[in-house]
Amino acid sequence: MNEMPTKLKDRADRKTAKRDAKKRQIAESAILALKELGYANTGLRDIAAHSDLSLGMLHYYFEDRAELIIYCVEIYKQEFVRKFVDALETAHGRDQVIDAFTEALVASIVDDNMTHRLWYDIRTQAMFDEAFRPVVANIEEALIGILRTAFDKAGHGAPSNIDIHYALLDGAFRYIMQAQIGAPARTRDELTALFQKLLSQIL
Incomplete structure:
Protein backbone atom coordinates (compact mmCIF):
# COMPACT_ATOMS: atom_id res chain seq x y z
CA MET A 1 0.00 0.00 0.00
CA ASN A 2 2.96 2.29 0.69
CA GLU A 3 4.71 1.38 -2.56
CA MET A 4 3.57 4.43 -4.54
CA PRO A 5 4.41 7.05 -1.88
CA THR A 6 7.83 5.41 -1.47
CA LYS A 7 8.45 5.59 -5.21
CA LEU A 8 7.39 9.21 -5.27
CA LYS A 9 9.70 10.01 -2.36
CA ASP A 10 12.60 8.21 -4.03
CA ARG A 11 11.97 10.15 -7.22
CA ALA A 12 11.81 13.44 -5.31
CA ASP A 13 15.03 12.57 -3.46
CA ARG A 14 16.82 11.83 -6.74
CA LYS A 15 15.58 15.09 -8.22
CA THR A 16 16.75 17.04 -5.16
CA ALA A 17 20.16 15.33 -5.22
CA LYS A 18 20.54 16.12 -8.93
CA ARG A 19 19.59 19.75 -8.34
CA ASP A 20 22.00 20.05 -5.41
CA ALA A 21 24.82 18.55 -7.49
CA LYS A 22 24.15 21.06 -10.27
CA LYS A 23 24.06 23.97 -7.82
CA ARG A 24 27.40 22.88 -6.38
CA GLN A 25 28.88 22.57 -9.89
CA ILE A 26 27.72 26.09 -10.69
CA ALA A 27 29.09 27.37 -7.38
CA GLU A 28 32.49 25.82 -7.97
CA SER A 29 32.68 27.54 -11.35
CA ALA A 30 31.43 30.79 -9.83
CA ILE A 31 34.16 30.68 -7.19
CA LEU A 32 36.77 30.70 -9.97
CA ALA A 33 35.32 33.92 -11.35
CA LEU A 34 34.91 35.50 -7.93
CA LYS A 35 38.49 34.68 -6.92
CA GLU A 36 39.80 36.43 -10.00
CA LEU A 37 37.53 39.48 -10.06
CA GLY A 38 36.21 39.90 -6.51
CA TYR A 39 32.65 40.43 -5.38
CA ALA A 40 32.16 43.97 -6.67
CA ASN A 41 33.47 43.21 -10.17
CA THR A 42 31.65 39.92 -10.75
CA GLY A 43 28.11 39.92 -12.13
CA LEU A 44 25.83 37.03 -12.96
CA ARG A 45 26.86 37.29 -16.61
CA ASP A 46 30.51 36.72 -15.66
CA ILE A 47 29.52 33.73 -13.55
CA ALA A 48 27.29 32.35 -16.30
CA ALA A 49 30.20 32.62 -18.76
CA HIS A 50 32.52 30.71 -16.40
CA SER A 51 29.85 28.08 -15.83
CA ASP A 52 28.97 27.64 -19.52
CA LEU A 53 25.35 28.39 -18.66
CA SER A 54 22.82 30.88 -19.92
CA LEU A 55 21.78 33.70 -17.61
CA GLY A 56 18.29 32.22 -17.52
CA MET A 57 19.61 28.84 -16.40
CA LEU A 58 21.61 30.53 -13.65
CA HIS A 59 18.47 32.26 -12.40
CA TYR A 60 16.73 28.88 -12.39
CA TYR A 61 19.08 27.66 -9.66
CA PHE A 62 19.73 30.92 -7.81
CA GLU A 63 17.36 33.82 -7.28
CA ASP A 64 20.05 36.48 -7.48
CA ARG A 65 23.77 37.12 -7.19
CA ALA A 66 23.65 37.40 -3.40
CA GLU A 67 22.11 33.93 -3.03
CA LEU A 68 24.73 32.41 -5.32
CA ILE A 69 27.64 34.11 -3.57
CA ILE A 70 26.37 33.10 -0.12
CA TYR A 71 26.19 29.51 -1.37
CA CYS A 72 29.73 29.78 -2.75
CA VAL A 73 31.14 31.14 0.50
CA GLU A 74 29.41 28.42 2.53
CA ILE A 75 30.93 25.69 0.34
CA TYR A 76 34.41 27.21 0.52
CA LYS A 77 34.42 27.76 4.26
CA GLN A 78 32.95 24.32 5.00
CA GLU A 79 36.00 22.85 3.29
CA PHE A 80 38.30 25.29 5.11
CA VAL A 81 36.85 24.32 8.50
CA ARG A 82 37.02 20.61 7.66
CA LYS A 83 40.74 20.82 6.93
CA PHE A 84 41.44 22.37 10.32
CA VAL A 85 39.23 19.90 12.15
CA ASP A 86 41.11 17.05 10.45
CA ALA A 87 44.48 18.63 11.24
CA LEU A 88 43.68 18.97 14.94
CA GLU A 89 41.99 15.59 15.32
CA THR A 90 45.15 13.61 16.10
CA ALA A 91 47.00 16.42 17.88
CA HIS A 92 47.45 16.06 21.62
CA GLY A 93 49.24 18.49 23.87
CA ARG A 94 50.32 22.08 23.24
CA ASP A 95 53.33 21.33 21.00
CA GLN A 96 51.42 19.00 18.69
CA VAL A 97 48.50 21.44 18.49
CA ILE A 98 50.80 24.32 17.56
CA ASP A 99 52.52 22.20 14.89
CA ALA A 100 49.23 20.91 13.40
CA PHE A 101 47.54 24.31 13.52
CA THR A 102 50.59 25.99 11.99
CA GLU A 103 50.77 23.49 9.15
CA ALA A 104 47.09 23.98 8.34
CA LEU A 105 47.38 27.78 8.39
CA VAL A 106 50.47 27.80 6.18
CA ALA A 107 48.94 25.35 3.69
CA SER A 108 45.81 27.46 3.57
CA ILE A 109 47.71 30.64 2.76
CA VAL A 110 49.98 28.98 0.19
CA ASP A 111 47.28 26.92 -1.54
CA ASP A 112 44.12 29.03 -1.10
CA ASN A 113 45.36 32.60 -1.03
CA MET A 114 43.05 33.79 -3.80
CA THR A 115 40.00 32.21 -2.21
CA HIS A 116 40.72 33.93 1.10
CA ARG A 117 40.53 37.24 -0.71
CA LEU A 118 36.93 36.39 -1.57
CA TRP A 119 36.10 35.56 2.07
CA TYR A 120 37.46 38.87 3.35
CA ASP A 121 35.73 40.69 0.50
CA ILE A 122 32.37 39.15 1.42
CA ARG A 123 32.93 39.76 5.12
CA THR A 124 33.48 43.44 4.38
CA GLN A 125 30.35 43.52 2.20
CA ALA A 126 28.38 42.16 5.16
CA MET A 127 28.88 45.52 6.89
CA PHE A 128 26.87 47.11 4.07
CA ASP A 129 24.54 44.32 2.92
CA GLU A 130 22.58 42.51 5.62
CA ALA A 131 21.95 39.55 3.28
CA PHE A 132 25.51 38.38 3.96
CA ARG A 133 25.45 38.81 7.74
CA PRO A 134 23.92 35.46 8.76
CA VAL A 135 26.36 33.36 6.71
CA VAL A 136 29.34 35.45 7.86
CA ALA A 137 28.23 35.07 11.49
CA ASN A 138 27.82 31.29 11.08
CA ILE A 139 31.24 30.91 9.49
CA GLU A 140 32.97 33.01 12.12
CA ILE A 146 38.32 25.63 15.66
CA LEU A 147 40.31 27.86 18.01
CA ARG A 148 38.31 26.56 20.98
CA THR A 149 39.23 23.01 19.95
CA ALA A 150 42.89 24.03 19.72
CA PHE A 151 42.81 25.39 23.27
CA ASP A 152 41.12 22.24 24.55
CA LYS A 153 43.59 19.98 22.76
CA ALA A 154 46.48 22.04 24.08
CA GLY A 155 45.38 21.02 27.55
CA HIS A 156 44.20 24.18 29.25
CA GLY A 157 40.73 24.91 27.93
CA ALA A 158 39.44 27.89 26.00
CA PRO A 159 39.48 31.30 27.72
CA SER A 160 36.23 33.17 28.34
CA ASN A 161 37.32 35.87 25.87
CA ILE A 162 38.10 33.42 23.06
CA ASP A 163 36.42 35.77 20.58
CA ILE A 164 39.22 38.28 21.23
CA HIS A 165 41.86 35.58 20.70
CA TYR A 166 40.12 34.71 17.44
CA ALA A 167 40.11 38.36 16.37
CA LEU A 168 43.86 38.61 17.05
CA LEU A 169 44.63 35.44 15.09
CA ASP A 170 42.29 36.38 12.26
CA GLY A 171 43.79 39.86 12.00
CA ALA A 172 47.31 38.43 11.82
CA PHE A 173 46.22 35.80 9.29
CA ARG A 174 44.58 38.41 7.06
CA TYR A 175 47.61 40.69 7.22
CA ILE A 176 50.02 37.87 6.39
CA MET A 177 47.75 36.54 3.65
CA GLN A 178 47.43 39.98 2.08
CA ALA A 179 51.20 40.45 2.12
CA GLN A 180 51.56 37.24 0.08
CA ILE A 181 49.74 38.89 -2.82
CA GLY A 182 52.51 41.43 -3.27
CA ALA A 183 56.21 40.78 -3.75
CA PRO A 184 58.29 39.39 -2.26
CA ALA A 185 56.07 36.73 -0.71
CA ARG A 186 57.25 34.82 2.35
CA THR A 187 58.45 31.26 1.83
CA ARG A 188 56.66 28.30 3.41
CA ASP A 189 59.44 28.00 6.01
CA GLU A 190 59.14 31.70 6.88
CA LEU A 191 55.36 31.38 7.23
CA THR A 192 55.79 28.30 9.41
CA ALA A 193 58.17 30.09 11.77
CA LEU A 194 55.85 33.10 11.90
CA PHE A 195 52.71 31.14 12.77
CA GLN A 196 54.50 28.92 15.27
CA LYS A 197 55.63 32.01 17.16
CA LEU A 198 52.17 33.56 16.95
CA LEU A 199 50.36 30.42 18.12
CA SER A 200 52.88 29.95 20.93
CA GLN A 201 51.82 33.34 22.23
CA ILE A 202 48.08 32.73 21.76
CA LEU A 203 48.06 29.18 23.13
Whole structure:
Protein backbone atom coordinates (compact mmCIF):
# COMPACT_ATOMS: atom_id res chain seq x y z
CA MET A 1 0.00 0.00 0.00
CA ASN A 2 2.96 2.29 0.69
CA GLU A 3 4.71 1.38 -2.56
CA MET A 4 3.57 4.43 -4.54
CA PRO A 5 4.41 7.05 -1.88
CA THR A 6 7.83 5.41 -1.47
CA LYS A 7 8.45 5.59 -5.21
CA LEU A 8 7.39 9.21 -5.27
CA LYS A 9 9.70 10.01 -2.36
CA ASP A 10 12.60 8.21 -4.03
CA ARG A 11 11.97 10.15 -7.22
CA ALA A 12 11.81 13.44 -5.31
CA ASP A 13 15.03 12.57 -3.46
CA ARG A 14 16.82 11.83 -6.74
CA LYS A 15 15.58 15.09 -8.22
CA THR A 16 16.75 17.04 -5.16
CA ALA A 17 20.16 15.33 -5.22
CA LYS A 18 20.54 16.12 -8.93
CA ARG A 19 19.59 19.75 -8.34
CA ASP A 20 22.00 20.05 -5.41
CA ALA A 21 24.82 18.55 -7.49
CA LYS A 22 24.15 21.06 -10.27
CA LYS A 23 24.06 23.97 -7.82
CA ARG A 24 27.40 22.88 -6.38
CA GLN A 25 28.88 22.57 -9.89
CA ILE A 26 27.72 26.09 -10.69
CA ALA A 27 29.09 27.37 -7.38
CA GLU A 28 32.49 25.82 -7.97
CA SER A 29 32.68 27.54 -11.35
CA ALA A 30 31.43 30.79 -9.83
CA ILE A 31 34.16 30.68 -7.19
CA LEU A 32 36.77 30.70 -9.97
CA ALA A 33 35.32 33.92 -11.35
CA LEU A 34 34.91 35.50 -7.93
CA LYS A 35 38.49 34.68 -6.92
CA GLU A 36 39.80 36.43 -10.00
CA LEU A 37 37.53 39.48 -10.06
CA GLY A 38 36.21 39.90 -6.51
CA TYR A 39 32.65 40.43 -5.38
CA ALA A 40 32.16 43.97 -6.67
CA ASN A 41 33.47 43.21 -10.17
CA THR A 42 31.65 39.92 -10.75
CA GLY A 43 28.11 39.92 -12.13
CA LEU A 44 25.83 37.03 -12.96
CA ARG A 45 26.86 37.29 -16.61
CA ASP A 46 30.51 36.72 -15.66
CA ILE A 47 29.52 33.73 -13.55
CA ALA A 48 27.29 32.35 -16.30
CA ALA A 49 30.20 32.62 -18.76
CA HIS A 50 32.52 30.71 -16.40
CA SER A 51 29.85 28.08 -15.83
CA ASP A 52 28.97 27.64 -19.52
CA LEU A 53 25.35 28.39 -18.66
CA SER A 54 22.82 30.88 -19.92
CA LEU A 55 21.78 33.70 -17.61
CA GLY A 56 18.29 32.22 -17.52
CA MET A 57 19.61 28.84 -16.40
CA LEU A 58 21.61 30.53 -13.65
CA HIS A 59 18.47 32.26 -12.40
CA TYR A 60 16.73 28.88 -12.39
CA TYR A 61 19.08 27.66 -9.66
CA PHE A 62 19.73 30.92 -7.81
CA GLU A 63 17.36 33.82 -7.28
CA ASP A 64 20.05 36.48 -7.48
CA ARG A 65 23.77 37.12 -7.19
CA ALA A 66 23.65 37.40 -3.40
CA GLU A 67 22.11 33.93 -3.03
CA LEU A 68 24.73 32.41 -5.32
CA ILE A 69 27.64 34.11 -3.57
CA ILE A 70 26.37 33.10 -0.12
CA TYR A 71 26.19 29.51 -1.37
CA CYS A 72 29.73 29.78 -2.75
CA VAL A 73 31.14 31.14 0.50
CA GLU A 74 29.41 28.42 2.53
CA ILE A 75 30.93 25.69 0.34
CA TYR A 76 34.41 27.21 0.52
CA LYS A 77 34.42 27.76 4.26
CA GLN A 78 32.95 24.32 5.00
CA GLU A 79 36.00 22.85 3.29
CA PHE A 80 38.30 25.29 5.11
CA VAL A 81 36.85 24.32 8.50
CA ARG A 82 37.02 20.61 7.66
CA LYS A 83 40.74 20.82 6.93
CA PHE A 84 41.44 22.37 10.32
CA VAL A 85 39.23 19.90 12.15
CA ASP A 86 41.11 17.05 10.45
CA ALA A 87 44.48 18.63 11.24
CA LEU A 88 43.68 18.97 14.94
CA GLU A 89 41.99 15.59 15.32
CA THR A 90 45.15 13.61 16.10
CA ALA A 91 47.00 16.42 17.88
CA HIS A 92 47.45 16.06 21.62
CA GLY A 93 49.24 18.49 23.87
CA ARG A 94 50.32 22.08 23.24
CA ASP A 95 53.33 21.33 21.00
CA GLN A 96 51.42 19.00 18.69
CA VAL A 97 48.50 21.44 18.49
CA ILE A 98 50.80 24.32 17.56
CA ASP A 99 52.52 22.20 14.89
CA ALA A 100 49.23 20.91 13.40
CA PHE A 101 47.54 24.31 13.52
CA THR A 102 50.59 25.99 11.99
CA GLU A 103 50.77 23.49 9.15
CA ALA A 104 47.09 23.98 8.34
CA LEU A 105 47.38 27.78 8.39
CA VAL A 106 50.47 27.80 6.18
CA ALA A 107 48.94 25.35 3.69
CA SER A 108 45.81 27.46 3.57
CA ILE A 109 47.71 30.64 2.76
CA VAL A 110 49.98 28.98 0.19
CA ASP A 111 47.28 26.92 -1.54
CA ASP A 112 44.12 29.03 -1.10
CA ASN A 113 45.36 32.60 -1.03
CA MET A 114 43.05 33.79 -3.80
CA THR A 115 40.00 32.21 -2.21
CA HIS A 116 40.72 33.93 1.10
CA ARG A 117 40.53 37.24 -0.71
CA LEU A 118 36.93 36.39 -1.57
CA TRP A 119 36.10 35.56 2.07
CA TYR A 120 37.46 38.87 3.35
CA ASP A 121 35.73 40.69 0.50
CA ILE A 122 32.37 39.15 1.42
CA ARG A 123 32.93 39.76 5.12
CA THR A 124 33.48 43.44 4.38
CA GLN A 125 30.35 43.52 2.20
CA ALA A 126 28.38 42.16 5.16
CA MET A 127 28.88 45.52 6.89
CA PHE A 128 26.87 47.11 4.07
CA ASP A 129 24.54 44.32 2.92
CA GLU A 130 22.58 42.51 5.62
CA ALA A 131 21.95 39.55 3.28
CA PHE A 132 25.51 38.38 3.96
CA ARG A 133 25.45 38.81 7.74
CA PRO A 134 23.92 35.46 8.76
CA VAL A 135 26.36 33.36 6.71
CA VAL A 136 29.34 35.45 7.86
CA ALA A 137 28.23 35.07 11.49
CA ASN A 138 27.82 31.29 11.08
CA ILE A 139 31.24 30.91 9.49
CA GLU A 140 32.97 33.01 12.12
CA GLU A 141 31.31 30.94 14.85
CA ALA A 142 32.74 27.81 13.18
CA LEU A 143 36.19 29.43 13.02
CA ILE A 144 36.00 30.35 16.70
CA GLY A 145 35.06 26.72 17.31
CA ILE A 146 38.32 25.63 15.66
CA LEU A 147 40.31 27.86 18.01
CA ARG A 148 38.31 26.56 20.98
CA THR A 149 39.23 23.01 19.95
CA ALA A 150 42.89 24.03 19.72
CA PHE A 151 42.81 25.39 23.27
CA ASP A 152 41.12 22.24 24.55
CA LYS A 153 43.59 19.98 22.76
CA ALA A 154 46.48 22.04 24.08
CA GLY A 155 45.38 21.02 27.55
CA HIS A 156 44.20 24.18 29.25
CA GLY A 157 40.73 24.91 27.93
CA ALA A 158 39.44 27.89 26.00
CA PRO A 159 39.48 31.30 27.72
CA SER A 160 36.23 33.17 28.34
CA ASN A 161 37.32 35.87 25.87
CA ILE A 162 38.10 33.42 23.06
CA ASP A 163 36.42 35.77 20.58
CA ILE A 164 39.22 38.28 21.23
CA HIS A 165 41.86 35.58 20.70
CA TYR A 166 40.12 34.71 17.44
CA ALA A 167 40.11 38.36 16.37
CA LEU A 168 43.86 38.61 17.05
CA LEU A 169 44.63 35.44 15.09
CA ASP A 170 42.29 36.38 12.26
CA GLY A 171 43.79 39.86 12.00
CA ALA A 172 47.31 38.43 11.82
CA PHE A 173 46.22 35.80 9.29
CA ARG A 174 44.58 38.41 7.06
CA TYR A 175 47.61 40.69 7.22
CA ILE A 176 50.02 37.87 6.39
CA MET A 177 47.75 36.54 3.65
CA GLN A 178 47.43 39.98 2.08
CA ALA A 179 51.20 40.45 2.12
CA GLN A 180 51.56 37.24 0.08
CA ILE A 181 49.74 38.89 -2.82
CA GLY A 182 52.51 41.43 -3.27
CA ALA A 183 56.21 40.78 -3.75
CA PRO A 184 58.29 39.39 -2.26
CA ALA A 185 56.07 36.73 -0.71
CA ARG A 186 57.25 34.82 2.35
CA THR A 187 58.45 31.26 1.83
CA ARG A 188 56.66 28.30 3.41
CA ASP A 189 59.44 28.00 6.01
CA GLU A 190 59.14 31.70 6.88
CA LEU A 191 55.36 31.38 7.23
CA THR A 192 55.79 28.30 9.41
CA ALA A 193 58.17 30.09 11.77
CA LEU A 194 55.85 33.10 11.90
CA PHE A 195 52.71 31.14 12.77
CA GLN A 196 54.50 28.92 15.27
CA LYS A 197 55.63 32.01 17.16
CA LEU A 198 52.17 33.56 16.95
CA LEU A 199 50.36 30.42 18.12
CA SER A 200 52.88 29.95 20.93
CA GLN A 201 51.82 33.34 22.23
CA ILE A 202 48.08 32.73 21.76
CA LEU A 203 48.06 29.18 23.13
